[in-house]
Amino acid sequence: MRIKKFRPMKPFPILLLAFCIIFIVVSCKKTSSKKEFTPTCTGTKSFALDVNLVIYDNCRSCHINYDNYATIKASADLIRNSIAFGTMPKNGTLTDKQKNDIICWIDQGAPWN
Numbered sequence: 745m746r747i748k749k750f751r752p753m754k755p756f757p758i759l760l761l762a763f764c765i766i767f768i769v770v771s772c773k774k775t776s777s778k779k780e781f782t783p784t785c786t787g788t789k790s791f792a793l794d795v796n797l798v799i800y801d802n803c804r805s806c807h808i809n810y811d812n813y814a815t816i817k818a819s820a821d822l823i824r825n826s827i828a829f830g831t832m833p834k835n836g837t838l839t840d841k842q843k844n845d846i847i848c849w850i851d852q853g854a855p856w857n
Contacts, residue, residue, distance in 0.1 A: 780828050780829055781827065781828045781829075781830065781840075781843050781847070783843065783844045783847040783848050783851070784844060785844070785847075785848035785851060785852070788855075788857070789845050789846075789848045789849035789852060790849070790857050791813060791816075791849065791854070791855065791856060791857055792857065794845040794846075794849060795816070795845060795846050795849045796813075796816075798838065798842045798845065798846060799816060799823075799846070802833045802836060802838060802842075803823075803832070803833055805835065806833070806834060806835070807819075813856055816854075817854045817856075820850045820854045821850075823846065823850065824846075824847055824850045824851075827843050827846055827847060828843075828847060
């Protein structure tokens with residue numbers, strides 16, 4: 745019985761394997777076909793009049809911590825992106841007016857008003 749000497753693998757097969765793995769991972773990545781909602785902000789939006797009730801009715805079933813101004817303000821960036829890209833609410837949809845009111849309120853600095 746003859747024992748073969750260990751030879752390291754040549755770089756080409758390793759590079760080819762790495763390329764194939766990267767190609768598969770990139771091509772299988774989920775992409776969103778949803779277009780970002782662009783608000784039309786006119787006038788000052790109010791937390792009490794324009795935002796609070798919409799968040800209470802549409803978000804609190806999953807996000808029970810959205811029960812006061814402080815927690816909503818702390819999550820303002822996340823809320824904005826979720827609404828703008830249509831990933832929230834999971835169990836329903838918001839009207840364009842509701843999206844517009846919330847996003848404009850956040851863009852105005854999420855004031856307590």
